[in-house]
Amino acid sequence: MATPTLPFLQPIEEVRERLLKLQSEPSSLERDDALAVTKRELEETIESVFSDLTPWQRCQVARHPERPYTLDYINGTMTGFVELHGDRSFADDPAIVAGFAQLEGDPVAVIGHQKGRSTSEKVRRNFGMPRPEGYRKALRVMRLAARFGRPVVTFIDTPGAYPGIDAEERGQAEAIATNLLEMARLPVPIVVVVTGEGGSGGALALGIGDRIMMLEHSIYSVISPEGCAAILWKDQARAQDAASALKITAPDLKQLGVIDEVIPEPLGGAHMDPPTMCRSISAAVRRALKELRRSKTDALLQRRYRKFRTMGRFLER
Amino acid sequence: MKNPVNMPRGLWVKCESCKEILYHKEVRDNLLVCPRCQHHFRMTAEERFDMLFDGGKHKLLFQKVRSADPLGFVDTKSYRERVTAYTRRLGPGDALLVARGEIARRPAIVAAMQYRFMGGSMGSVVGEKMTRAIELCLSRRLALISVACSGGARMQEGVLSLMQMAKISAGLARMRDRGLPYISILSDPTTGGVTASFAMLGDVNIAEPGALIGFAGPRVIEQTIRQKLPEGFQRSEFLLEHGMLDMVVPRGELLDAVVRCLNCFQPS
Numbered sequence: 001m002a003t004p005t006l007p008f009l010q011p012i013e014e015v016r017e018r019l020l021k022l023q024s025e026p027s028s029l030e031r032d033d034a035l036a037v038t039k040r041e042l043e044e045t046i047e048s049v050f051s052d053l054t055p056w057q058r059c060q061v062a063r064h065p066e067r068p069y070t071l072d073y074i075n076g077t078m079t080g081f082v083e084l085h086g087d088r089s090f091a092d093d094p095a096i097v098a099g100f101a102q103l104e105g106d107p108v109a110v111i112g113h114q115k116g117r118s119t120s121e122k123v124r125r126n127f128g129m130p131r132p133e134g135y136r137k138a139l140r141v142m143r144l145a146a147r148f149g150r151p152v153v154t155f156i157d158t159p160g161a162y163p164g165i166d167a168e169e170r171g172q173a174e175a176i177a178t179n180l181l182e183m184a185r186l187p188v189p190i191v192v193v194v195t196g197e198g199g200s201g202g203a204l205a206l207g208i209g210d211r212i213m214m215l216e217h218s219i220y221s222v223i224s225p226e227g228c229a230a231i232l233w234k235d236q237a238r239a240q241d242a243a244s245a246l247k248i249t250a251p252d253l254k255q256l257g258v259i260d261e262v263i264p265e266p267l268g269g270a271h272m273d274p275p276t277m278c279r280s281i282s283a284a285v286r287r288a289l290k291e292l293r294r295s296k297t298d299a300l301l302q303r304r305y306r307k308f309r310t311m312g313r314f315l316e317r
Numbered sequence: 318m319k320n321p322v323n324m325p326r327g328l329w330v331k332c333e334s335c336k337e338i339l340y341h342k343e344v345r346d347n348l349l350v351c352p353r354c355q356h357h358f359r360m361t362a363e364e365r366f367d368m369l370f371d372g373g374k375h376k377l378l379f380q381k382v383r384s385a386d387p388l389g390f391v392d393t394k395s396y397r398e399r400v401t402a403y404t405r406r407l408g409p410g411d412a413l414l415v416a417r418g419e420i421a422r423r424p425a426i427v428a429a430m431q432y433r434f435m436g437g438s439m440g441s442v443v444g445e446k447m448t449r450a451i452e453l454c455l456s457r458r459l460a461l462i463s464v465a466c467s468g469g470a471r472m473q474e475g476v477l478s479l480m481q482m483a484k485i486s487a488g489l490a491r492m493r494d495r496g497l498p499y500i501s502i503l504s505d506p507t508t509g510g511v512t513a514s515f516a517m518l519g520d521v522n523i524a525e526p527g528a529l530i531g532f533a534g535p536r537v538i539e540q541t542i543r544q545k546l547p548e549g550f551q552r553s554e555f556l557l558e559h560g561m562l563d564m565v566v567p568r569g570e571l572l573d574a575v576v577r578c579l580n581c582f583q584p585s
Contacts, residue, residue, distance in 0.1 A: 161513075163533035163541045168551060171561045173512035173532035180486035181518055185494065200470075200479060201513045201532065208483055222470045222479040222510075227537075232392035232472060246475045247388050256387065258476055308487050309448065311480040312441030313387035 006060050012049055012268065015042045046268040053217070055252075056243040059225060061217040062196045066271040068278075069128075070097055070112030070155040073195060076278030077285070078103050078110060084141055086133075090170060093134030095126045095158070096206075098141040100150065104286060109145035111138045111206060112155030112195075128197075129162035132175035135205045139179050142186055151189040151289050154206040159224065160199030176205040183208035184308070185301060189292035191285050193263070194218045194250075195270075210304050211288040212258070214250035215277070216265040220258070221248040258311060261288075332356055348568045357505065357525050357568055362414035362429035365464050369427050369572055375418035378426075378453070379446045380409050387441065388475050396473040403434050410434070411442040412467065415450045420462070421576045423583075426450050429464040430511070439511055440471035444481025447515065451488035454497055460579055461492065464502045465516035469509020469534075482514035489518050498582035500575055503530050503553070503562070521578045522562045524553035525571070530561075 005013045019038045025031050053061070061067075074081050078101035085092040098111040113130065116122035138154075145152050161172050183190060190209035198207070198220030214220060223231075225243035230236045247253070250262040263284050266273035292300065330341050334356035344351065348368060349358040360368070367373035383404075390396040404411075412434040416427050428450045430437045447463070454461045470478035492499050501519025503512075505528035513532050516522075524530060531551040539546055549555050553565045566574045 161532060163537045165538065165542065165546070165550065168531050168533065168538065169559050171517070171556075171559065174517040174561055176513040176532070177482075177486060177515070177517040180483050180514060181490045181493070184483070184487035185490045201482070201510060204479055204482060208487075220476055222474075222476055223472055228472050242392075245388065245390050245392065246472070248476065253476060256475075256477060258480055305487050305491070308480065308483045311484055312444050312477050313385045313474075314441045314445055315383045315385045316381050317383065 006057075006064070008049060008053075008057050008060075012042070012045050015045050043267065046272075050268060054240070054244065055219075055247075055249050056225065056240040058217050058249050059197075059219050059243050061269050062219045064269060064271055067196055068270050068274045069117070070114045070157060070195070072274060073155055073193075073278060073281060074101060074110055074112070076274060077282040078108070081110070084144075085137070087136035087140060089133070089136065091131075091133045093126075093131050093137060094124050095128055095130040095162075096134035096138055098138055100141075100145075103153070103282065103289075106286075106289070107150050108289075109141055109150045109152045110155070111141055111152065113158040113202075113206070115157060115196075126162060128158045129160060130158065130202055130205070131162050131164070131167045132170040132172045135172070135175040135179050138206055139182055142183065142190075146186050146188050149188060151191065151292070152186065152209075153285055153289075154190070154192050154209065156192065156194040156198050156203045156206055156220075157196035157218075158199045158202045159197055161202035161205075176201045179205040180208055184304065187297045187301065189289060189295075189300060190304075191288045191292070193281060193285065194220050194259075195281075199224060208304075208308070210292050210300060210307070211260050213261040213263050213284055213288075214253060214259050215263050215270060215281075216250055217269050218250055219248040220250075220253055221246050256313075333358075350568050355526065355567065357527065359432050359466065359505065361433065362410070362416075362431045362464075365429040366414070366416050366418065366427060368568075369420060369462065369575065370416070370418035370425075371420060371422060375416040375427070377410070378415045378417055379449050380414075382411075382442050382445050382449075383409065384411060384440060384442050386473075387477055388473070390473040390475070392473075399435065399473070407431075407434055411446070412437045412439065412471075413443040413446050415446050417453075420460075420572075420579065423460070423579070424457070425460045425462060425579075426454050427462045427464070430466040432466045432468075432506070435471065437467035437511070438469060438471035438478075439467060439481055440474040440478045441481065443471075444478075444484050447481075447485045448488045451485070451492060454499075455488075455491055455495060458495075458497060460498045460500070460582075462500045462502065462575060463515055463519075464504060465507040465511050466504045467507060467509065467511035467516075469511060479510065482510050485515050486518065489515060493520075498579060500578055502571065502575070504528050506530070508532065508534055517561070520582065521564075523571070523574055523578070524556065524562050524565050526553055526565055526567055528553045530556050
């Protein structure tokens with residue numbers, strides 16, 4: 001694998017390399033024994049590394065270069081994806097994909113941030129950082145979904161909104177704000193799955209829904225740990241401290257009452273076993289949609305309002 | 318923050334834009350606008366209420382809502398200490414004051430931010446007070462006017478600050494559904510999560526001249542693209558030109574503009 005290994009994952013990589021080497025050797029009694037032992041060793045190593053991840057390490061798992069991206073999840077959980085393009089006013093933003101597909105036979109609209117895998121693809125997708133036309137495309141597809149009575153599923157994985165001149169010129173603040181307002185009253189069920197990085201406003205612009213879930217090693221934050229460290233500690237190198245202080249992990253957000261559910265990841269993270277990850281996501285989303293479909297639209301929207309209305313903690317005296 | 322109170326209280330003040338030494342009372346009588354260069358000094362929430370409400374008469378609302386410390390956040394100082402120090406110096410109310418009064422003899426709610434309280438950052442208290450302001454407008458069928466002045470979300474409350482954007486925007490969706498007018502005034506500076514929620518969602522968006530308005534801060538953009546930003550970028554006039562604002566109005570004419578806009582939406 002060409003990708004550099006994160007230091008804390010090094011022990012896992014070492015065992016994995018030994019395992020691969022053994023697997024390539026011809027079968028023998030001795031080799032087979034060693035193989036079984038090494039397999040167990042790999043599992044134990046992964047377990048010990050992952051049982052005790054710091055928030056900063058989770059952040060790095062969430063950004064892992066091999067982590068599945070939105071199109072991987074769409075293709076792994078849905079069939080017949082028809083991708084739609086463009087916001088009808090300015091451009092198509094490749095940092096967000098949107099369209100319609102079937103989830104186990106049920107038609108849904110699906111929208112998500114998209115990062116690139118190769119260097120050229122990364123640049124084309126702007127590292128998953130949307131421009132205003134991306135949010136506006138997303139809203140266009142959500143309105144289509146509402147018109148045709150399709151529930152909406154969103155996958156969130158972005159470092160954040162794009163801090164560029166063009167994005168500001170075309171009003172990214174307005175585009176994000178409008179999505180928040182319109183998603184709050186979109187008259188169909190919305191299920192949100194944070195799959196990787198939930199980066200601030202760029203994430204929230206796809207993040208209003210009736211059920212909000214996070215993959216076990218994903219993160220969701222008001223600002224990147226690096227950004228927070230630079231501002232509050234005046235030192236980007238303090239990102240580890242900021243990652244802990246900001247409470248950005250899935251269990252943290254569950255505890256803060258911001259998300260409904262943590263979807264467990266396969267041992268070692270989603271990238272170790274994408275098919276299993278897809279099955280878990282599919283099951284969780286279908287379960288949520290099944291419950292949400294029972295509500296009348298008014299009740300659905302009332303509950304969605306209450307859900308966000310009660311977020312935040314303050315004292316009153 | 319070296320000088321959180323934007324307008325020094327001495328007999329004389331120096332304009333931070335043209336550096337002219339000015340007689341304090343003269344600036345104050347001019348709605349905190351420099352009589353020489355028209356630079357708009359930052360206003361406190363109370364000064365906004367005095368300017369917008371008939372005779373300055375108003376009643377503060379929701380003043381009992383106070384910051385908790387939901388994350389137990391500590392950077393170089395604890396969040397609790399920071400909030401306590403600001404509150405001791407500036408009084409209760411956090412970075413947003415909400416008041417009820419009359420504008421052109423019609424009851425209205427004004428929600429005004431104060432930059433001097435932790436850079437006007439939006440945490441749970443700002444979100445809650447703003448949402449209560451909206452809900453009061455909904456139940457009494459009142460017009461809402463907000464005055465934004467903020468560096469963005471309050472990092473010390475983490476993702477809960479982010480969610481205030483969602484909470485407030487959901488309330489504003491209800492204002493739209495019920496046909497109640499909402500006028501957003503943007504002052505210097507309006508950035509981050511406040512811009513990307515209520516500040517940009519007015520039925521009418523009005524900015525004061527020369528205000529910095531954007532989502533990403535200019536320094537962050539410069540670091541990303543590694544070049545100097547063009548003159549006037551992210552200023553009110555720039556946003557007007559790019560279609561994000563309805564008007565740029567000098568402070569002396571702001572009340573008149575608000576009244577005329579409210580009249581546009583008043584039931585006939």
